[in-house]
Amino acid sequence: MSEQELKALRVRIDSLDEKVLELISERARCAQEVARVKMASLAEGEVPVFYRPEREAQVLKRVMERNKGPLGNEEMARLFREIMSSCLALEQPLKVAYLGPEGTFTQAAAMKHFGHAVISKPMAAIDEVFREVAAGAVNFGVVPVENSTEGAVNHTLDSFLEHDMVICGEVELRIHHHLLVGENTKTDSISRIYSHAQSLAQCRKWLDAHYPNVERVAVSSNAEAAKRVKGEWNSAAIAGDMAAGLYGLTRLAEKIEDRPDNSTRFLMIGNQEVPPTGDDKTSIIVSMSNKPGALHELLVPFHDNGIDLTRIETRPSRSGKWTYVFFIDFVGHHRDPLVKGVLEKISQEAVALKVLGSYPKAVL
């Protein structure tokens, strides 16, 4: 390619960037107008709702449907995710609590879902995320709920039993783990590997094959593991990209998770009900009386109405020995007439039924 051609292309890119800039600014001014309209149409005492997850899901879907490349759909949606995040911040900067410390996968999930223009607050434990949202100190919380290799995150499920929370979104993240060391570590003298118990479990086979005799130490998070090895000479950590970057660690081995499709699903929790988008999921908690056939009775209405169950999890109910609650996720919104009918049917048989929320299926 000649210098001339390159120069002409750069002139074109500059001129396109000017248009993109003007269009983004126009979009941001529109969002400010939306805020003005929302404020003006409030009833007395009503609190304005600036963040509309159902609308954001629709915007992202539309972008993906209309995208003709060469950028991939996900890539394009990610760019729009950030534009929307900045536009919303003009209306109202969202405050989001997540399972910290900084550098956790939960933080990455929060950024993937809300974009980077939020005020994010790391919390030391899952229960604290719930409490922070309940106290109104933040608009939303982000917690992990299940991993494709290791299953349910029980702390999160149990927290739903203790707090009244509305689930308003979900996001899935591909989880890649790396073996990380600080710059002064002698790699042949590693005697200890730190990570969160879930991550140690997700890399169990790899560790058995490569470091069978090294002590595995479970700590409160991967980011905490990364932080520790920064100052230790004989230790390594298992953590992801964010933590590696944050603590300036070297990757001794990359993508060491046993399953290449290792993914974690996260939930956004808040106080705001989300209207239907036409492509939603609902999460409920049900407790049934302890009699034969109870689980069957619970599942039949879903089957009869062709409602797709995406997940069912059992936890001790905490209100009696050997009594259980079921966490059920299914496709549909609790305001859909079909779903309404199913929930009514179940509540006739159940000891208790609580809708945790209906929310748009993860777009990104």
Ligand SMILES: C=C(O[C@@H]1C=C(C(=O)O)C=C[C@H]1O)C(=O)O
């Ligand atoms: C602009 C709005 O407010 C927020 C910003 C959005 C956007 O930038 O597209 C979409 C939904 C809301 O979270 C709106 O409600 O339409």
